[in-house]
Amino acid sequence: MSEQPLQIETRKFPSGMVLKLEGDLSKAAEGKLIAGFEQESELGRSIRFMALDLTKVDYINSGGMAVLIRLARMGSKAGVHTFAWGITPHYEKLFRMVGLTEFMMIYPNEFAVMQRIEALEL
Numbered sequence: 001m002s003e004q005p006l007q008i009e010t011r012k013f014p015s016g017m018v019l020k021l022e023g024d025l026s027k028a029a030e031g032k033l034i035a036g037f038e039q040e041s042e043l044g045r046s047i048r049f050m051a052l053d054l055t056k057v058d059y060i061n062s063g064g065m066a067v068l069i070r071l072a073r074m075g076s077k078a079g080v081h082t083f084a085w086g087i088t089p090h091y092e093k094l095f096r097m098v099g100l101t102e103f104m105m106i107y108p109n110e111f112a113v114m115q116r117i118e119a120l121e122l
Contacts, residue, residue: 003028004058008036016049016117018110022056027063030070037071043078049117050075053110055086065098072103081105081120083113 006029009020017040023029040047052068060068075082082104087095095101107113 005029006032006057008032010036012047013114015046015121016051017047018051018053020053020056024059024061025054025057025064025067026059026061027067029064030067033067033071034074037074043075043080048080049120050080050082051110051113051117052082052084052104053086054084054091057086060091060094065094065100068095069098069100069103072100076103081117083107083116085109085113 003026004023006021006023006025009022011018011020019033019036021033037043037050072082083106084104085107086109087106092106095104095106105116107116
């Protein structure tokens with residue numbers, strides 16, 4: 001099975017941004033994902049929320065888990081709350097086992113994430 005390169009589509013909303021990921025999440029995706037995050041100058045200021053759409057991510061290996069942990073921790077340090085949706089039950093269990101849920105809240109869909117963000121902004 002050949003690895004599907006990770007594609008990232010960024011969409012902003014008031015006080016946050018959505019990163020729609022598609023492909024395989026592995027160590028190879030780190031440069032692209034982290035560089036995009038580091039280039040965002042408004043993190044912690046006008047961007048207080050980051051939401052990851054993982055519905056089109058079919059495969060996450062240990063390197064990909066490490067990238068997600070690093071991304072979520074960087075967000076936390078910058079004052080950004082990180083959310084995710086579209087995670088299979090298998091990966092959700094792994095996220096909990098490796099401690100990723102300490103830095104990233106998991107929800108069933110985008111609507112639930114946006115409702116939570118609205119509640120946090122009140």
